[in-house]
Amino acid sequence: MAARNLVLAGDIGGTKTNLALYSVHGDKLRSESLRTFPSKHYSGLVPVLQDFLAGAHHAIDSACFGIAGPVVDGKVKTPNLPWMIDTAEARRALKLDSVTLLNDLEAGAYGILTLEDDEFYTLNEGTMRHSGNKALIAAGTGLGQAILHDNGRHLHPLASEGGHADFAPRNELEIELLRYLIGRFGHVSYERVLSGPGLFNVYRFLREVRHMEEPKWLTDRLAAEQDPSAVVSKAALAGEAEICSKALDLFVLAYGAEAGNLALRAKAVRGLYVGGGIAPKILEKLKDGTFMRAFVDKGRYTDLLAACAAPPITRRFYPVTSRLVKTTEMPIGPEHCRRVRSIASLQLAYSIWLMAYGSIYTL
Secondary structure, three states: OOOOOEEEEEEEOOOEEEEEEEEEEOOEEEEEEEEEEEHHHOOOHHHHHHHHHOOOOOOEEEEEEEEOOOOEOOEEEOOOOOOEEEHHHHHHHHOOOOEEEEEHHHHHHOOHHHOOHHHEOOOOOOOOOOOOOEEEEEEOOOEEEEEEEEOOOOEEEEEEOHHHOEOOOOOHHHHHHHHHHHHHHOOOEHHHOOOHHHHHHHHHHHHHOOOOOOOHHHHHHHHHOOOHHHHHHHHHHOOOOHHHHHHHHHHHHHHHHHHHHHHHHHOOOOOEEEEOOHHHHOHHHHOOOHHHHHHHOOHHHHHHHHOOOOOEEOOOOOOOOOOOOOOOEEEOOHHHHHHOOOHHHHHHHHHHHHHHHOOOOOO
16 A cells, blocks of 8 residues: 655653654554654754754655643743754744644653553552543653543543642651752752652752761762662662662652642542653562552542552653654554554654644544
């Protein structure tokens, strides 16, 4: 079957930008090109697009990009990159009329119902319900949140910047943490705690304020590695250093508490999903009960949240390290979406479907 058109899809995060080019063949997409670029090596999206398309002679019909940031009036200033992305600029660079920007968690929320059972680990079975809202929280380079609103017919994803709301400490230790972070940043959002950099902020608090011991081997390892948060989480999971174990414990408690807050705000009685690149890496810690204790600790609403399912997504999802589609051909359109194997793939696949068919599909 001859290709209908070519569509360009992108997943833009603070660390990596993933771009994919697909040809449309009836009701299927075929991968033509997939590449990953280090976001911080570029001054904006257009130079990345120029590198991706350099030397190519493709007649692209449409493009869509999922971006970690608030998309307003077709523009977004990315919080973890010094970029201002403008739909009009992208249209001019690509010589296209059809270019769309989506918040990355909004795009990801469209993919939740495409996942198979083996791509989740259920922390809390909850109560099975056939109506009501769902929500998604995803910690990675930043902290993303989205709501899936049940309008009576479909679940409609709603973008959110809730990760930048004020951090709310729940006990004396977290109040100390807040004071420490105020001294460093002024305003303290949940993202200052619940993200890759946030985990290291918690670690530094324990080292600098609580004066927990940092072993010499850990000092050397932190100095040698580019990602200190990964060093902390790995050492915590291996039980190698008390300070790392305590940092991860505080992180997961705060993660559970904010996930519970999101479930209350969204009245997500059908489930709260945990996405992002961190959750699969610390799944053993999420499974030990720490997360769920904080999740349900809501006073008079404890019973409501205890009935809410809480499955982490065990495949990576967030834009910084999300996996591009690995199949050479995959189906698109509403009737086929459940066959897409990963939420990261759906982030791209939904974008492509949106552009190819010109309308929004709500799960």
